[in-house]
Every structure is written in C-alpha cells, then in structure tokens.
Amino acid sequence: xxxxxxxxxxxxxxxxxxxxxxxxxxxxxxxxxxxxxxxxxxxxxxxxxxxxxxxxxxxxxxxxxxxxxxxxxxxxxxxxxxxxxxxxxxxxxxxxxxxxxxxxxxxxxxxxxxxxxxxxxxxxxxxxxxxxxxxxxxxxxxxxxxxxxxxxxxxxxxxxxxxxxxxxxxxxxxxxxxxxxxxxxxxxxxxxxxxxxxxxxxxxxxxxxxxxxxxxxxxxxxxxxxxxxxxxxxxxxxxxxxxxxxxxxxxxxxxxxxxxxxxxxxxxxxxxxxxxxxxxxxxxxxxxxxxxxxxxxxxxxxxxxxxxxxxxxxxxxxxxxxxxxxxxxxxx
Amino acid sequence: xxxxxxxxxxxxxxxxxxxxxxxxxxxxxxxxxxxxxxxxxxxxxxxxxxxxxxxxxxxxxxxxxxxxxxxxxxxxxxxxxxxxxxxxxxxxxxxxxxxxxxxxxxxxxxxxxxxxxxxxxxxxxxxxxxxxxxxxxxxxxxxxxxxxxxxxxxxxxxxxxxxxxxxxxxxxxxxxxxxxxxxxxxxxxxxxxxxxxxxxxxxxxxxxxxxxxxxxxxxxxxxxxxxxxxxxxxxxxxxxxxxxxxxxxxxxxxxxxxxxxxxxxxxxxxxxxxxxxxxxxxxx
Numbered sequence: 001x002x003x004x005x006x007x008x009x010x011x012x013x014x015x016x017x018x019x020x021x022x023x024x025x026x027x028x029x030x031x032x033x034x035x036x037x038x039x040x041x042x043x044x045x046x047x048x049x050x051x052x053x054x055x056x057x058x059x060x061x062x063x064x065x066x067x068x069x070x071x072x073x074x075x076x077x078x079x080x081x082x083x084x085x086x087x088x089x090x091x092x093x094x095x096x097x098x099x100x101x102x103x104x105x106x107x108x109x110x111x112x113x114x115x116x117x118x119x120x121x122x123x124x125x126x127x128x129x130x131x132x133x134x135x136x137x138x139x140x141x142x143x144x145x146x147x148x149x150x151x152x153x154x155x156x157x158x159x160x161x162x163x164x165x166x167x168x169x170x171x172x173x174x175x176x177x178x179x180x181x182x183x184x185x186x187x188x189x190x191x192x193x194x195x196x197x198x199x200x201x202x203x204x205x206x207x208x209x210x211x212x213x214x215x216x217x218x219x220x221x222x223x224x225x226x227x228x229x230x231x232x233x234x235x236x237x238x239x240x241x242x243x244x245x246x247x248x249x250x251x252x253x254x255x256x257x258x259x260x261x262x263x264x265x266x267x268x269x270x271x272x273x274x275x276x277x278x279x280x281x282x283x284x285x286x287x288x289x290x291x292x293x294x295x296x297x298x299x300x301x302x303x304x305x306x307x308x309x310x311x312x313x314x315x316x317x318x319x320x321x322x323x324x325x326x327x328x329x330x331x332x
Numbered sequence: 333x334x335x336x337x338x339x340x341x342x343x344x345x346x347x348x349x350x351x352x353x354x355x356x357x358x359x360x361x362x363x364x365x366x367x368x369x370x371x372x373x374x375x376x377x378x379x380x381x382x383x384x385x386x387x388x389x390x391x392x393x394x395x396x397x398x399x400x401x402x403x404x405x406x407x408x409x410x411x412x413x414x415x416x417x418x419x420x421x422x423x424x425x426x427x428x429x430x431x432x433x434x435x436x437x438x439x440x441x442x443x444x445x446x447x448x449x450x451x452x453x454x455x456x457x458x459x460x461x462x463x464x465x466x467x468x469x470x471x472x473x474x475x476x477x478x479x480x481x482x483x484x485x486x487x488x489x490x491x492x493x494x495x496x497x498x499x500x501x502x503x504x505x506x507x508x509x510x511x512x513x514x515x516x517x518x519x520x521x522x523x524x525x526x527x528x529x530x531x532x533x534x535x536x537x538x539x540x541x542x543x544x545x546x547x548x549x550x551x552x553x554x555x556x557x558x559x560x561x562x563x564x565x566x567x568x569x570x571x572x573x574x575x576x577x578x579x580x581x582x583x584x585x586x587x588x589x590x591x592x593x594x595x596x597x598x599x600x601x602x603x604x605x606x607x608x609x610x611x612x613x614x615x616x
Contacts, residue, residue, distance in 0.1 A: 029371045030347065037397045057345060057371040060429070068428040071578040293333055293349055293375055294397065 006031040007297070008228055008288025011039065012269040015232060018048045029058050031292035038294030039228045040114050043069025047112030069112045073103045076115035079169050080104055083118060084201045086137035090129050093203045095121040095195050097174065097213060101204035102233070109236035113229075117161070117170040121205070123192060124175040131159055131173065139164050139171060147325060155181045177213045179313050184220055186212070186253040207241035208249040215262035216255050223302075223309035227287040228269070234262050235270040333377060338368050342476065342487040342535050343430075344423065345369025348415050350378040351386055355411030362412075362490055362511050362524060365532050374398075374426060376418035381405055394418045398425035410514050413522060416490060423474055423487075424572040430476035430485060431577060431584040434570040437470035437484060438462045439534075443542035444484045445613065446475050446592075448570045451519075454549045454605065457497040460525055461606055464504045469531040470539075479577070479584035482591075483538035488531045490524035498523045500602055542616060544594040545609065551598035553608060558594040 010032055014021045024032065036042040046062035046069065054062065076099065084094045097119035102110030122130045139162035143149055152160040157180060159173040176188035191213075195203040205213060214234050218227055243263070250259035265283055267274040276284075286305050289298035296302060310319055333349025335356040340346075346369070350356050355378055377395040380386040390408035396418055403421075406414045423432060435448035436459035445467075447455050456472040463469035470486035477484055490511065493501050498521060502510065511524035546558060546566065558566075567585055568574050574581045595612060599605035 026371050030375070033371070034375050034397060055371060057369060057373070061371070061373055064428040067580075068576070071428075071576065071580075074578055293377060295377070 006035070006292035008035060008039070008290050011035045011041070011045070011228065011290075012288065015041075015045060015048055016270045018052060021049060021054075022052065026055075027292070029055065033058075033061060034292065034294035035290045038290055038296075040226065041229045041232060043072070043112035043114050044229070044232060045112070066112060069114055072115055073110070073113075075169070076100045076103055076118065079118045079164075079167070079171070080202060082137070082164070082167070083120060083134075083171060086133050086139075087122075087130060088201055090126065090133055092122060092126060092130065093195075093197075093201050095192060095203045095205070096198070097121055097177075097205065098233075101198070101210070104202055105198040105204055107236065108240050109233045113233075117172050119172045119174060121174045121177075121188070121192060121195075124188065127159065127173065127175050134162055134171065134173070138166060142170065151322070155179060177216050178221055181313055181315065181318065182220060183312070184216070184254045186216060186255065190252070207237055208243075208246045209253075211237050211243075211246060211262070212250050212253050212255050212259055215250070215258040216253070219258040219261055220255065220312055221309065223306040224283070224286050231262065231266040231269055231287070235266040238263065238266065238271075333379075337363075338372055339363045340367045340369040340372075341419075341489050342471070343485050344374070344427070344487065345372035346374050346376060346419050346422070347372040348376045348378065348418065350411070350415070351380055352378070352390065352392070352408060352411060354408065355392070355415050358412045358511060359415055362509070362526055365529060374419070374422035376415060376422060378411060378414050378418065394421065396422050398422050400425075404518070406517070410517050412511060412524065413514050413517055416492065416524070419489065420473060427476075427573055428576065430478055431574065431581050432572045433475040433477065433567055434473070434572065435475040436472040437475045437486070438467040439470055439486075439539050440467050440613065442539055444470065444475075444539045445543045445545065445609070446484070446541055447545045447547055448475075448567065449547050452549065453547050454497075454599075454602070455547070456491050456493060457500060457602060458547060458605055458609070460491050460493065460497075460501045461504050461602055462609065463528060463531065465606065465610075468534055469527045470535075474572075477541075477584050477588060478538065479580040481538070482540065482584065482587050484541050485538045486531070486535040488527040488535050490526060493523050493525055495520045501525060541588060541592045543613060544588075544592050545612070546594070546596040547605060548596065548598045549605075551600065553600060553604050554598040555608065555612070556596050558596050560589055560594075563594045564589045 036045045042065045046065040049062055080100050087094055096104055099113050099115035100118055142161045142163050149160050157174055157176045157178055161170050161172055163170050177186050178184055191205055191209050194206040194209060196206055198204050211234055214230050218230050250256045264274040264276060264280055268276060286301045289296060291297050335350045335353050337356045337359045338347045375397050378392050381393045385391045391405040392408055392411050392414040393405045394403050394414050394417055435446045436455040438445050438459050447458055449455055459469055459472045469488055471488050472491045474487050475484055476487050509526040514522045597608050599608060
C-alpha cells in the first residue's frame, strides 16, 4: 500500500484489515488521517489500530483520537440519561437510535465511534407530550424560521431539532425513520414494539431494525454524506448479530432493496466482498469520494446523489415548491 | 493541493496546503529554522471559495481537518494571516492531548510564567518584550498543559503583533526578523515576529508553571491577588478545549489553579509592566 490511491478506499482497506496500515509511508498515513477525520470515523480507526506497532507521530495522534472518542461517549451517555429523566414522568422509555444506542449497548459498532446528536424514537401519538417535557427540561428550538418549523412538523419524520440551553447538545426526536413525504413507509409501531432494553428506561431498536434504519437513512433519504461510517455500522452489526430474519424484516418495512444494497456495499468496503451491480459501483464511487487532504471530490457524482436525495424525499411538485421557497429565503 | 508546507511547532505538526504560492513562500521563510514533522497532527487548507476567486480579487478561505462553518475569507495579501489562523483553528477545535489556555508563556530558570487576558491586554507584546530581556519565549497564543504531568509545553509560533504593539516591539528588538506588514486585517494592522533561535532550540523542553498573571493595559500600575475561584473561572473561559477534555481537563486545571500563584496587574505602559512582572517574579 504505497501512496498511489488516496481516496476512501485507503480508509476502507485499513478498517477491514488493520495490518494493511503497517505498509504505509508518511504521506499514506497523513492521507489516511485526513480522510478518516473528514468521514468522522477517526476514533473507530484508532480503536481498530490499537495495539499495533505504529510510527511515533501516528501513535500519538490516534491515542488522542481514542481518548477523544471515549470522552465523547461519556458526554453522549450523559445526554441519554438527561433525556431518560425528562421523559420518565410520561412513562416513555428512551428508544435510542444510531451512535448513542451502540454506545449504551456496548456494541462493536460503538467502539471509538463519534456521536453527534442524540437521536430518539417515540410513538407519534406521544410526540406533543414528549416535546413539552423536553422544553420543560431546558431544551430549546434551534430553527426560528417559521417555514422550516412548519415544514418539519408537517412533513418530516422528526421534530425540528432541539438544543439544550446549558449543555449545548442537540436532540432529534423521531416518530419514524423516513420523512412522511417519502414513497416508502416503514412500520414505526413495530419498530417500537420490537425494541430491546439496554438499561433501565433505555431501549434501542432490535438488531435487524437497526440495519434497516441505517439502510433507510443511507439509500432512501440522505445524499450519502457520512456513508462510510454508516456502512461501518452495518458491517459491525452484521458481524455481531448475523442476518437471520433480516430479509423478511426489511421487506416488512418496504426497504428490501435498500437493505440488500447496504449489505453488498458494507461487504465490498469492509468485508469479504460481494457480487456488485453496476449501480453499486456508482454508490461506491460516491462513498469513497475524498482526496488525500480529506476534501470532497467527484463533484458531479456528489451533485447527482444530492439531487437524488431530494427526489426521494418528496414528490416533484412539492420539491419544486420547497426549492423555490428555500431559494427565495437565501440571504444573498 | 498545489503548494504545501510542513512545520513542527513544539509538540504539534502541521501541513499547510495552498492554491497560491505566496503564503507558502512566506511560511517557508519565517519558519525556516523549525523542524518538519514526520506525520503532521493537523492539515490546514487555503483555497478560493469559488474557482474564479483564485484570480479575480483573490480571496483565501481557511479550511482544514477542523473548520468553522462561517469563517470569513481574507484577501490574498493577508494569506500568511490566513495560514496562522488556520493553524490556531486546528488547535482550538482539534487539540485533545493538552489542555489549551489562551495565554502567552515565557520561561526563566526552568519555570514558566503564563499571561492570560482579553485581546488587547498585551499578552503577545509582553511575551516578546520579555524575550528581549533573556526570557525564553514559549508561545503567545496557547499555553499547552499536559494533564499527565502538569508541565507546560512550548508552542512558539510566530508572534502576532497588532497595531501600536508593532512599533513598540520593533524598537525593542531591532535585530529580530519580522514578516510583512499586513495592513487593514479584521484585527487591524498585524506584523509577525519570528521567535529567536533559543525559543526554537529549546521548544521540546517542557517546564512547570510558576506564576499566572492577568494583565490589563491602560490603568495606573497596580496589582492584586486573584482568588482561586476567580482564577478557575477565568481559565475555563480562556480554554478552548476544557469541556472537550472532560475529567482530564478539570483535573489539569484544578491542579494548575491550586499550585500556581495568580496575580492581576494593571499597567499604564509596557516599561512599567516589564518592571512589575520582573519584581513579582523575583519575589516568588
């Protein structure tokens, strides 16, 4: 592994087989660190490479990344506890999504993972009560713009983001895992009913549903930003829990295609490979679009996926109206 | 990136990539005596916000591993400042090994003096003037405290002199090397001073802190003891990564506050300040 290819594949190969990193020269390490930071996966990289004999500078940088991720998890789990306390009087357990769920449950996917906002899932019927309880406990609105606020409430799968006034941490309160405007409607009631306890008053989705959620987020909603990290999650979950019943579960939520694709791409990046479709190659091209400075590359491919994300999110006439409103509201 | 420069400042390595040659040339000249890192801790990128801004009214956007979403671009004439701000930004947002305090640091007899204060308090100026009087310059922007040892690590990047301080320091250090005068920056006129050879030669030697000063410029000469609680709160505000370090940050700061005496000093002019500081130091 010289310094020839420096895109997301460099990161993927090292995450897959940490020993691959030992052949890197200084330029290769520099690129690897920049790409891992840009993909917000450097803590995971650091925990994968823990115990290997690394060059001095690299060992120090990765030690810091590991310590930083560990502290990040302490803070994230404290946010979980704060949310649990706020919602306990309602009789609602906190159902965790994404990073904080992995950390709370001590999953392999959580090792070294950076955790941003706290994402929770609540029954749609209780969303007003949950919102009121969080506001009473010190969370505040982030988006004062009335259009954005109304848009979230009418069409999104989550409340407009809230931020805590003392701790400066965001919480995203979801009532399902895809926007209401998307063509696919996952079974949110069943997501909650199948959730599993990870501690007193704290739950997370069942393993198969976690994979379904990751696939929904990647391939039926977003523009693939953070995709390398999301597929690492998928890879670790499959590794730890297997895929028994996953196909049926994915079909139940209407996400069979998306889940199958996420399994193929996770295997291509981090596992033993998979038989890829021509479309998969385009996804991989987008997912690994970074240069040796961590900069986004392949702008045309990126733009294509950005446009696609909006296309998936809402019907064309609504998209046109939304983009028109957003364009008119632009400050310059 | 087309033009690249790497430098190690104290324990921290940087690489700076730039679309333009000029800022890199200036960095190469001013940091000529510094070592190069093997693998840098942080990357800084200087690039045009839009492709045509490389040529037409060229304007430098500051990016890197860690970025502020709304950082204002600078004109190319201030590209050196952009590079310095980019390095500071990586430290402020990304440094997790050391507790960072916004302070200048100088050393004498193997012990460190920290000076913390608001912008305009004279941190940079006083550290440069003390270096002209035999103190070792350890940094004018960040004090790096190792939570494991409590020692201060030097971070002697270019000294950033602003406005009236430029003439004061040029007169005090006639033989020193300076960068170009950057007029009309968002912080007024700026000129960078190259730390002297001894500051660079000794930058890998950490030292224990011995005195903490909070200087204020523009008042009758005066000094007062600062209570521990006030020192602690002031320093949490002066730290860019106290919260991110969690318990390690708290322990490091508590240890500093409990073991190092602190004084606030008011001074009417720099001559007076230097006398006040050296008197306090002698009385330790």
